[in-house]
Amino acid sequence: MTTTVLEMPFAPGLRQGVQEQRVDATYRRITWRLMPFLFICYVAAYLDRINVGFAQLQMKDALGFSDAVYGLGAGIFFAGYFLFEVPSNLILEKIGARKTLVRIMVLWGLTSAAMMFITSPMVFYVLRFLLGVFEAGFFPGMIFYLTCWYPANRRARVMALFLTAVAMAGVVGGPLSGWLMRTLDGFNGLGGWQWMFLIEGLPSCLLGVIAYFYLDDRPEQAKWLSAEEKAVVVGELQRDHADRPFFHGHSFGDAVKSPRVYAMALTWFTFICGVYAISFWLPTLIKGAGVTDVLSIGLYSAIPYGVAVLTMILVCRHSDRSGERRRHTVACALFGAAALATISQTAGSLPLSLLVMSIATAGIFTLQPLFWAIATDFLGGTKAAAGTIAFINSLGLIGGFASPTMLGWVKSTTGSLSNGLYLIAALLTIGALITLRFRKQAPARR
Numbered sequence: 001m002t003t004t005v006l007e008m009p010f011a012p013g014l015r016q017g018v019q020e021q022r023v024d025a026t027y028r029r030i031t032w033r034l035m036p037f038l039f040i041c042y043v044a045a046y047l048d049r050i051n052v053g054f055a056q057l058q059m060k061d062a063l064g065f066s067d068a069v070y071g072l073g074a075g076i077f078f079a080g081y082f083l084f085e086v087p088s089n090l091i092l093e094k095i096g097a098r099k100t101l102v103r104i105m106v107l108w109g110l111t112s113a114a115m116m117f118i119t120s121p122m123v124f125y126v127l128r129f130l131l132g133v134f135e136a137g138f139f140p141g142m143i144f145y146l147t148c149w150y151p152a153n154r155r156a157r158v159m160a161l162f163l164t165a166v167a168m169a170g171v172v173g174g175p176l177s178g179w180l181m182r183t184l185d186g187f188n189g190l191g192g193w194q195w196m197f198l199i200e201g202l203p204s205c206l207l208g209v210i211a212y213f214y215l216d217d218r219p220e221q222a223k224w225l226s227a228e229e230k231a232v233v234v235g236e237l238q239r240d241h242a243d244r245p246f247f248h249g250h251s252f253g254d255a256v257k258s259p260r261v262y263a264m265a266l267t268w269f270t271f272i273c274g275v276y277a278i279s280f281w282l283p284t285l286i287k288g289a290g291v292t293d294v295l296s297i298g299l300y301s302a303i304p305y306g307v308a309v310l311t312m313i314l315v316c317r318h319s320d321r322s323g324e325r326r327r328h329t330v331a332c333a334l335f336g337a338a339a340l341a342t343i344s345q346t347a348g349s350l351p352l353s354l355l356v357m358s359i360a361t362a363g364i365f366t367l368q369p370l371f372w373a374i375a376t377d378f379l380g381g382t383k384a385a386a387g388t389i390a391f392i393n394s395l396g397l398i399g400g401f402a403s404p405t406m407l408g409w410v411k412s413t414t415g416s417l418s419n420g421l422y423l424i425a426a427l428l429t430i431g432a433l434i435t436l437r438f439r440k441q442a443p444a445r446r
Contacts, residue, residue: 023236026229030149033224035161037214038142041105042165044204045138047173048112048131049077051200053280054177055115055193057287057294062191065121071408073124074280078401080132082394088137089144089390096217097145100137105208107134113201116194140390147376148218149233151240153320156373160316163369166275167312167361170282170305176200178298192294256391263434264375268396270431271371273403274336274364277424278304280404281417282357285343288417289353303354304361311362316369325377326435329370333432336363341425344418364428374438399427 052059056070065073092100111131118124142162150158177196185192216222219233282304286297319328339360346352379388403424410420 022228023232026225026232027150027154029225029229030219030233031158031161033222034149034215035158037211038145038162039165039168041101041204041207041211042139042142042162043169043172044105044200044207045108045135046166046169047200048108048204049135050169050279051112051173051177051196052115052128053283054174054181054294054298055196057283057297058181058185058191058193059118062193063118063120063124065124067408067412069121069124069408071280071405071411073121073128074408075401075403075405076125077128077132078397078399080129080134081136081397081400082132084133084136085140085394085397086387086390089140090387092137092141092144093387097141098212098215098217100141101211101215102208104135104138104141105211106205108138109201109204109206109208111201112204113198115197115201116190136394137390140393143372143376143393144389147379148237151236152373152377153240153323155376156316156320156325156369157313159369159372159376160312160366163365163372164309164312166279166368167305167308167365170279170361171302171309173200174283174298174301174305175295176298178293178295182293182295256388260378260438261388261392262395263437264371264378265392265395267431267434268371268375268392269399269402270427270434271333271364271367272396272399273424274333274340274360274428275368276400276403277340277407277421278357278361278364281407282361285353285357285417288347289350291350300350300354304358305365307358308362308365312366312369315366316373319370319373325370325374326438329367329374329435330432332363332366332370333428333435334363336360336367337425337428337432339363340421340428343421344416367431371435374435 052070052074056065059065060067060070088100088104108131111127111134115127115131118127143159146155146158146162177200180196180199181192183192184190184195187195219225219230219237222230225233282301283297286300291297291300315328315332319325336359339356342356343353343360346356375389375392406423407417407420411417
């Protein structure tokens with residue numbers, strides 16, 4: 001009798017290889033379906049959040065705002081974000097991503113566009129606060145959404161793809177914002193910064209409506225997946241949950257009592273301080289290196305962000321392949337801290353300034369997907385996931401308020417950002433040291 005291939009001794013290996021190919025093909029299809037759209041949504045979100053950094057090049061002089069006023073206005077966004085983030089994510093878990101994105105993106109798009117009507121510090125503060133309120137829940141909601149589709153061994157690279165939108169917002173947003181501000185300045189009696197807020201804000205409204213019809217809340221609901229592909233995804237996630245993540249069996253109430261959650265929030269706080277030191281002050285740093293034209297500042301700002309895009313993808317892919325998270329995170333934090341502390345020493349040379357800014361931006365921005373890969377390793381598939389991800393993010397995003405406010409105060413007081421950058425570098429180092437303490441181990445339940 002002829003022996004078939006499946007009866008040969010190496011048949012299990014062949015079957016395993018075929019299964020792995022099937023899983024890879026399924027996730028390629030999911031990634032091509034979900035990630036381009038989520039990426040575009042986050043580019044819009046982050047651009048609406050940080051374009052105030054470019055607006056300040058004209059807005060401060062036009063409205064007579066000091067660096068301290070600007071820093072407080074930039075940072076107060078995170079007060080609204082902090083207050084409404086956890087409720088928003090808990091609602092998302094109940095009603096799904098599609099309905100949540102409509103609410104979030106339409107309201108934040110309208111508020112961002114309304115920034116063109118700023119006439120006083122109080123109006124500036126109110127609109128920035130409302131922008132935080134309406135955007136609350138978007139980022140942790142998307143992190144939670146990805147855990148509903150991807151197992152732990154694929155999350156770092158996927159989160160890197162999603163979070164490169166942060167850097168890409170700088171690559172695209174810098175030149176776009178600079179071009180809009182220079183080209184439309186004075187058109188119909190409005191400043192270039194006013195046109196920038198209007199033109200960059202409204203697309204978010206359209207994306208929110210599209211999200212309702214385009215996204216599926218869970219793999220089981222995806223009509224574009226075959227029954228076999230749905231079974232593959234569900235099986236991968238079930239095996240992932242069987243590994244008992246740290247908060248296995250815990251509720252949201254249990255999780256927020258854990259010191260580990262606060263350690264992760266403190267770590268995220270230090271990393272966020274670095275992210276927003278770059279995001280809000282990069283145009284000012286480039287201007288300090290001798291560039292005065294707003295379009296040129298926008299074009300030069302694309303260089304550090306472009307380097308960060310490559311670093312995020314390559315480092316996170318290596319982290320997934322090696323299964324190692326902590327050392328990758330620590331290395332990026334220390335490189336970012338060292339470069340940030342060195343920026344003030346390169347002010348006389350634009351090429352050297354851009355090199356150091358690129359290292360700082362690449363190191364600091366790569367921390368984001370690595371951190372959330374660690375956090376979702378602890379939380380993925382648990383009852384605590386949605387609320388706890390939002391809770392960690394909301395506490396950590398206090399750094400988004402502290403960083404621009406503190407740096408604005410330092411610059412107004414001393415005339416230089418140097419001392420503020422040294423402090424941010426120290427915080428990044430603290431975050432790296434805390435990260436070394438993280439271990440994935442499920443606690444016993446009694």
